[in-house]
Amino acid sequence: MNCRVKICGITNVEDALMACRHGADALGFVFYAKSPRYVSPEVANDIVAQLPPFVTPVALFVDADESLITKVVTANSRWMIQFHGSETEAECSGYQRPYMKALRVKEGDDIASLTDQYPTASAILLDAYKAGVPGGTGEVFNWSLIPASLSKPLVLAGGLTVENVEQAVKQVAPYAVDVSGGVELSKGLKSESKVQEFISGAKRGQ
Numbered sequence: 001m002n003c004r005v006k007i008c009g010i011t012n013v014e015d016a017l018m019a020c021r022h023g024a025d026a027l028g029f030v031f032y033a034k035s036p037r038y039v040s041p042e043v044a045n046d047i048v049a050q051l052p053p054f055v056t057p058v059a060l061f062v063d064a065d066e067s068l069i070t071k072v073v074t075a076n077s078r079w080m081i082q083f084h085g086s087e088t089e090a091e092c093s094g095y096q097r098p099y100m101k102a103l104r105v106k107e108g109d110d111i112a113s114l115t116d117q118y119p120t121a122s123a124i125l126l127d128a129y130k131a132g133v134p135g136g137t138g139e140v141f142n143w144s145l146i147p148a149s150l151s152k153p154l155v156l157a158g159g160l161t162v163e164n165v166e167q168a169v170k171q172v173a174p175y176a177v178d179v180s181g182g183v184e185l186s187k188g189l190k191s192e193s194k195v196q197e198f199i200s201g202a203k204r205g206q
């Protein structure tokens with residue numbers, strides 16, 4: 001199956017357009033103030049207004065106020081939402097936007113049951129669990145914990161890099177992969193060669 005690629009942690013238009021040129025299907029913008037990849041609603045919406053068609057902007061929130069989410073997503077009809085905190089299905093489904101729910105995986109989790117708690121989600125994103133850090137940790141989780149079939153399309157995240165993405169796609173066969181730290185020059189700034197190699201690696205694995 002064709003594996004889509006989301007490049008997360010975009011903070012500037014140059015990186016956004018560069019990722020699009022190399023074939024990114026989606027771009028993630030982090031509206032979590034404690035993240036080194038935080039971007040303001042104004043800057044993000046200015047970047048989104050310059051994106052080419054057929055690329056999905058994804059607004060990432062961690063247990064954010066309703067007012068912030070509404071402010072971001074009402075500025076452009078193209079936004080999809082990524083909930084990366086402990087949001088309930090009722091909270092996630094209140095914005096009339098497609099959304100994916102991130103689940104942070106640890107040993108013993110029943111991923112299929114957790115996925116079934118979000119029947120309105122467009123996709124489920126699986127990331128590594130690390131105590132005290134909601135995401136963007138650069139850590140890989142044990143992919144063998146992922147059930148062979150899930151009730152939602154699977155977005156695989158967590159410590160993906162140029163080196164491991166091909167194997168990840170071969171082993172897990174996700175709908176999409178999502179990367180942030182693995183394609184950076186420094187926090188919040190993307191490396192063109194890493195973005196290009198990451199997308200090529202994801203396509204080789206499919």
Ligand SMILES: O=C(O)c1ccccc1N[C@@H]1O[C@H](COP(=O)(O)O)[C@@H](O)[C@H]1O
Nearest residue numbers: 008035135136138157158159179180181
């Ligand atoms: O990127 C961040 O800073 C971030 C902050 C808070 C929650 C999620 C965040 N990013 C997401 O984390 C995963 C894994 O990132 P990485 O590739 O391991 O760096 C990914 O879904 C990002 O979208």
